[in-house]
Amino acid sequence: MLKFFTPDRQGKQEPYSYRARARLVGHCILQLSEAKQDDIVVIGRIHEKSHIDYLRKNNIRYIHDICDNKWPMLEHLWEHTNLYATAITTTCESLKELIHTKSQNAVYVIPDPTEREEEFARFQPGTIHPFKVNLVYYGSDGNYRQLDFSKYNFPNSDLTIVTNIKDNNIEQWSFENQGKWVRNADMIILPVDNNNPMAMYKGNNRPVDAIRMGRFVLTNAQIPSWLKLKEYMWVGDLEEGYKWAINNPNEVIKRIKSGQSFIEETYTTPIIKQKWEEIYNVCYTRNIG
Numbered sequence: 001m002l003k004f005f006t007p008d009r010q011g012k013q014e015p016y017s018y019r020a021r022a023r024l025v026g027h028c029i030l031q032l033s034e035a036k037q038d039d040i041v042v043i044g045r046i047h048e049k050s051h052i053d054y055l056r057k058n059n060i061r062y063i064h065d066i067c068d069n070k071w072p073m074l075e076h077l078w079e080h081t082n083l084y085a086t087a088i089t090t091t092c093e094s095l096k097e098l099i100h101t102k103s104q105n106a107v108y109v110i111p112d113p114t115e116r117e118e119e120f121a122r123f124q125p126g127t128i129h130p131f132k133v134n135l136v137y138y139g140s141d142g143n144y145r146q147l148d149f150s151k152y153n154f155p156n157s158d159l160t161i162v163t164n165i166k167d168n169n170i171e172q173w174s175f176e177n178q179g180k181w182v183r184n185a186d187m188i189i190l191p192v193d194n195n196n197p198m199a200m201y202k203g204n205n206r207p208v209d210a211i212r213m214g215r216f217v218l219t220n221a222q223i224p225s226w227l228k229l230k231e232y233m234w235v236g237d238l239e240e241g242y243k244w245a246i247n248n249p250n251e252v253i254k255r256i257k258s259g260q261s262f263i264e265e266t267y268t269t270p271i272i273k274q275k276w277e278e279i280y281n282v283c284y285t286r287n288i289g
Contacts, residue, residue, distance in 0.1 A: 091203035092225040113272035121214040136185040138162040146193040211259040232259025
């Protein structure tokens with residue numbers, strides 16, 4: 001059986017790799033003692049050298065699931081983890097290429113599954129919030145701190161920020177709270193700092209979530225995984241995209257619906273679960289590191 005090691009976070013926010021990549025598709029374990037020799041354990045970011053030593057001592061295969069570029073912080077640990085892993089999985093091709101510069105191990109791309117159910121595609125600015133276009137941004141505090149929203153001008157709009165920073169002017173992030181604000185939005189605005197060297201290794205779960213929920217996304221992102229969705233959102237100058245969307249509502253709806261079809265075929269839980277099962281079958285025949 002494929003088992004995802006998700007140790008108790010003791011009240012801390014779970015990494016996305018636990019919430020979506022593990023809990024949606026596999027059997028989660030809190031202790032490695034719950035794994036048997038015929039299991040394959042998936043190790044995420046939250047682990048220690050002692051966990052790898054335990055798996056090796058007990059002849060249990062494991063996969064190292066790398067969801068972000070954390071080498072500057074975790075290089076020593078990851079070098080050890082990758083050395084003995086049966087395989088490595090990751091979220092996108094860019095991260096796979098980076099991993100290949102660090103490890104000789106086999107690397108497989110498994111995208112993040114969407115956590116959301118598909119919702120009705122809607123674009124009628126000003127109908128839910130009269131005389132205002134309701135914009136919503138969501139992302140981690142790390143992503144948000146890279147941005148300067150004051151440089152943008154979106155006429156006749158209100159912007160709601162949803163992130164995990166404690167501030168009276170910011171809505172606190174949770175899976176449920178993000179969903180609530182997206183449902184109330186006319187458009188989702190997801191600017192990124194393309195000059196940040198870490199950006200190119202990001203997965204595309206944020207725009208996928210919005211499109212899945214039937215909302216149009218404006219972004220300036222040049223992140224390779226995000227560009228897989230470029231036909232279904234606006235990619236480029238955000239102010240220009242805002243004006244284009246207001247003036248082309250029918251095209252906006254077409255893009256959203258096409259994006260939802262693509263997501264259904266590419267990022268839903270059954271599709272991603274099948275990919276994990278394929279990796280399990282490949283790894284089960286390999287020797288233990």
